[in-house]
Amino acid sequence: MQKKLIVSAVQQPCGDDNPHVNLDFSIAKIREVAAKNADLVVLSELHLGKYFCQTEDHTVFDLAQPIPCETTDILSELAKELSIVIVSTLFERRAAGLYHNTAVVFDKDGSIAGKYRKMHIPDDPAFYEKYYFTPGDLGFTPIETSIGKLGVLICWDQWYPEAARLMALAGADILIYPTAIGWDKNDTKEEQARQLDAWITVQRGHAVANGLPVISCNRIGFETAPNSENGIDFWGNSFITGAQGEFLAHANSTDTQVLIAEIDKKQNETVRRIWPFLRDRRVDAFSDLTKRFID
Numbered sequence: 001m002q003k004k005l006i007v008s009a010v011q012q013p014c015g016d017d018n019p020h021v022n023l024d025f026s027i028a029k030i031r032e033v034a035a036k037n038a039d040l041v042v043l044s045e046l047h048l049g050k051y052f053c054q055t056e057d058h059t060v061f062d063l064a065q066p067i068p069c070e071t072t073d074i075l076s077e078l079a080k081e082l083s084i085v086i087v088s089t090l091f092e093r094r095a096a097g098l099y100h101n102t103a104v105v106f107d108k109d110g111s112i113a114g115k116y117r118k119m120h121i122p123d124d125p126a127f128y129e130k131y132y133f134t135p136g137d138l139g140f141t142p143i144e145t146s147i148g149k150l151g152v153l154i155c156w157d158q159w160y161p162e163a164a165r166l167m168a169l170a171g172a173d174i175l176i177y178p179t180a181i182g183w184d185k186n187d188t189k190e191e192q193a194r195q196l197d198a199w200i201t202v203q204r205g206h207a208v209a210n211g212l213p214v215i216s217c218n219r220i221g222f223e224t225a226p227n228s229e230n231g232i233d234f235w236g237n238s239f240i241t242g243a244q245g246e247f248l249a250h251a252n253s254t255d256t257q258v259l260i261a262e263i264d265k266k267q268n269e270t271v272r273r274i275w276p277f278l279r280d281r282r283v284d285a286f287s288d289l290t291k292r293f294i295d
Contacts, residue, residue, distance in 0.1 A: 002147055003266060007040045007174070007213075008033040009259045011238040011251045012047065013221035014180075019048040019063075023071065026088075027078060029258055034082035036260055039108075039147050042087045044219040044238075045155050045180040046101065051232060054225035056131040064093035072104055072112065080110030085145050087152060089178045091132075092117070101133045103152045103178060105143045114143035118154040119163065126184065126225065126232055129156075140166035148173035148265075151212070155179045158203050158216065162289065168210035168278070174263065175206055179218040182234035196235055196253075204245035211272040213248075213263045214241045220254060243271040 010029040014022050026043050033041050046052075048071065052060045065071060071090060079086045085107055092102035092115075101118040117136030121129045140163055142149035151172025157163045158177045167175060181199060183192045207214040217238045224231035239250040240261040248261035272278070288294055 002039065003264070005040060005147055005263045005265070006036070006038045007042075007215060007240060007261055007263055008036075008038040009042045009215050009217035009238045009240060009249075009251075010044070010047075011218060011220055011236050011255075011257045011259065012044065013256065014044065014047050014219045015050050015221050015223050017050070022048050023074070027074075029256075030078060030084065030086065031082065033258055033260060034084045038084060038260060040085045040087070040150075040174075040215075042176055042178060042215050042217045043089065044217045045089045045178040046091060047089065047178075047219065048091075050223050051180050051219075051234075053129045053132055054126045054223070054230075054232065055228075056128050057226065060132065061093075061099060064091045064099050066093050067102065067104060067115065068112065072106075075104070075106050076110040076112065079106035079108060083108045085113075085147055085150075087150070087176055087178060089154060094134075098134055099132060100136060101129070101154055102136075103154055103176075105145060105150060105152060107145050109146070113145045113150075114141075116141075116143065116152040116154070118157060120156040120160055122156045126230070140170065142167055142170050142172040151175045153177055155181060158199075158206070161202075161206060161209065164206035164210055164212075168212055172212060173265070173268075175210070175212050175214045177203060177214070177216040179216060179238075180234065181218055182232040185222070185231065185233055192235075196237060200237065200239065203239075204241055207241045207243060208245040208275075209277060211243045211268060211275060211277065213243055213268065214239075214245075216240075220256065243268045
């Protein structure tokens with residue numbers, strides 16, 4: 001991993017019905033951060049289109065793509081042209097009836113450095129992901145790139161300290177969370193504030209507990225559910241933190257924004273020396289973590 005990295009996150013709306021429009025928007029923003037010498041750019045979860053998991057509809061499976069596909073070809077060429085690492089999340093068609101929510105990492109030479117398939121799959125009102133996605137089977141394995149090992153996780157994964165810890169134990173240099181999360185329009189302002197604060201706090205906690213920078217990239221905009229006036233108001237608030245959970249960049253809840261921050265690997269090493277959490281873990285007493293619940 002380079003001593004210092006310039007990293008970025010693209011907070012954008014993804015609500016256009018045409019995936020090419022959404023992709024072109026992402027590409028324009030990637031070019032923008034590349035012009036500022038960024039080494040890495042992270043796009044939000046399933047950035048090619050609307051968040052389709054608000055309802056269960058078997059025709060939506062037509063949107064899934066194999067990997068590699070036309071989209072990965074485009075992003076591979078872009079990564080090579082701009083010499084930038086790109087993290088994109090796609091609806092993967094692995095086989096008929098077998099689909100994943102998959103992050104694809106493109107290295108600076110245009111190669112696909114690796115994939116991560118979302119491990120934790122929610123099934124809640126307006127987030128019916130279990131209907132669409134098979135849980136990942138690639139494990140919590142960092143993806144090796146020319147700029148370091150990327151601990152890529154996806155959305156619902158961000159609530160689980162075990163996922164972040166396993167990425168850290170496997171040598172991740174950065175934790176990365178492409179995300180699509182928002183409010184129900186019927187939530188009170190107080191409830192919205194509690195949810196947003198919890199979301200930010202838990203991810204900052206992963207940075208602190210593991211001594212690693214975090215990049216969390218969310219979408220923005222209100223997206224209605226099909227045949228309904230209900231929908232999700234995606235709350236943005238994408239952010240980048242350092243290894244002590246300190247904000248290096250933080251977006252608002254409504255605007256398209258490109259976040260850019262510098263990450264200093266030497267500082268990350270210093271943080272782990274003064275807070276040696278990995279040294280002091282009582283691994284001899286953690287066996288119950290593999291149980292669903294301790295009765």
